[in-house]
Amino acid sequence: MEFDMEKFIALIVVKVTWLFTFAIPVNKKKITFISYFENKLTGNFKLISKELQKRDNDYKLVFLIHKFNNSLLDKLYYVLYFAIQTYHINTSAIVLLDGNNFPVCNITKKKQTTIIQIWHACGGIKKFGYDINRRFDIKNYDYVYVAGNEFKCTFSSAFQVEQDKVISLGVAKTDILYNEGKMESYKELVYNKYPQIKNKKVVLYAPTFRGDGAFDRQYVNIDLEYLYNKLGQDYILLYKLHPFLESISLGKDNNDNIINVNNIDLYKLFSVTDILISDYSAIIFDFSILERPIILYTPDLVVYEEERGFYYNYREFAPGPICFNEEEIAEVIATQNYKLDRVQDLKYKYFDYHDGLSTQRIANDIEDIISRNTPHNF
Template sequence: MGLKKIVLNIILSFVNIFVSLIPIKKNQIAFVSLEDNVLRDDFLDIYNHLDASHYSIKKVLIHYDKKSVWNDFLYLLNCIKQIIVINTSHIVLINDNNYVVSHYKRQGVKVIEVWHATGAIKKFGNAIKRQYPINNYDYVIANSDYWVEPYSLAFSVDKNNVLVTGMPRVDHLFDETYKEEAKKNFYLKYPKLKNKKILLYAPTFRGNIYKGFKAVDFDSKKLMSLLDEDTVLLYKYHPLMHNIPIEENERILNMNHENTYDLFIVSDALISDFSSIIFDYSILDKPLYFYVPDLKEYMRHLGCFVDYKKEMPGPLCYNEDELVDAIHSNKHYDIKAFKNKFFKYQDGKNVERIISFIEQLIKED
């Protein structure tokens, strides 16, 4: 254990002694995240559907970027706030791996993991080697029965506590009004992209928070030189890759600042790899292309929760030439069958099921 972790544990243990004297507030619900400074996606949908008059809502939010002493200090302060809020709340919602919950969660506090992805191609959590084991999560939200076993392993929860309610965020992709409004607003902002064939390139990161993040090699200029002039490529990197430069031109555009689902809606096809967004995108029944030049290495070092070669509903491409050939061939894949396997509910009412569970949990305890 490094010096920083030793100092963190000493401080948190000391704070926790005093927090343990404060009673848990039955109607207090906390949102805790290291991913953003504001509520977004699933958290925002759940928050908007909670009756604020019935609950005391607490938020502990920070965008943690482990790259400086100052950020480490802010993280320490955030952990102190976390331990106070988490251990005095009846219900705690998290959307990433949480150190405080894993080490200091108090009996009587119920933690619901609303994982920040709709599925998991690549292995994560306790299924891989990590700095500390994940513990003390009570429930995990999932989209289909397929995820019960992987999530039980990754988060160390009982299989019965993997709740197949569906993720709130995907409700939007079943909402025709939402999709029409998103399309309208996008083209008002980018009128030059109207009537273009839009390819969305949205890969996941390589590496980790401790060793740093990088992107897989991808020659977007070569790709575009081999495609029709009316085709444009939009980049949407994983948030952890925001510092990786993108060479833009008239046909290659950086869209990291735009909403991912809005880009889904206006795009004609998705190019991705091991990112969980392929599950979300399958809802729209549009072509998917998998650019995976490092597939063998990836499988050897990290591994997947799905049979990648068997399950992916699109061509696996190992270089730009193969990707171009796949786009030109436009071969049909059964994307609907893929969607039906990984989304139990397609009624746009996932958030209602989660709210119902939270209300039930508060009444029972």
């Protein structure tokens, strides 16, 4: 096996920091949020933290939110950042993750500390976590919160936890999709930024992240110019790539009808999207809540099945037509052969809750854990 110097250095930093901070008592009111996907508080973490703060001002909330860019400078920064993360993990009652975390998986966890995985996606189609080749093992997660019981088996496998530790509470950020007022306000924000999309059919292309974590960045190209020319002036094409691929451009700068929206929140884009084009991305679960058309653009399906693998038979699972080229996409849109019944099937099979109260359920469970772990004097 090839020696992994980066991993070795990171492991030394984490182990040494753990040794020097292990004796520091756990703060029973301290909740730490850790993410490497963004540089600011968004989505699940933003909603959950606001709900917890609303309930108890004594909670000490710590946010370790820093996007990993896979540059030499960022790797050096992250070595030091792992030390900071390890200190906070050792002194927190609750640690919330939205991705796999190196320090959590490489320490001896305190019994007073509960690690909760709140995955950044609503579900999983392609294999991930422990079910693919990884640079480090996954362990020490106490609970995994999921959208519905259908994910118990797959998330149990991906995160190496027993199925009774995979708990169906819903996904906090999906509360927004059930809030009509919020979605209308999002729509106005997007219209104000891009007035040319008003009164047009909006098609959003948002593919999955291909590759292994932040270290291996791949994507499948699509000819949006061809697609726009086939669809005509009644359509506007938007494209949003994974946060790790935001620097990539898929359209020409002089075409105002093909818009790079990498810097806009996904749900804000959903508010104006009539048709979603995606592939193996878990965002198709989110979008199914709106019960709008989904087209699957998967020119690499056969290779992806063999090399990455899925948790489901993709052809049976797909909540819409599977297309292998731009011509097929244009044909589906022209004929409106969207198979909307499959979108509804996806929504009601994989989400246990449709009440917009998932954030409250998650906050309730976190408070229950804190209460159980805090001694009471009578």
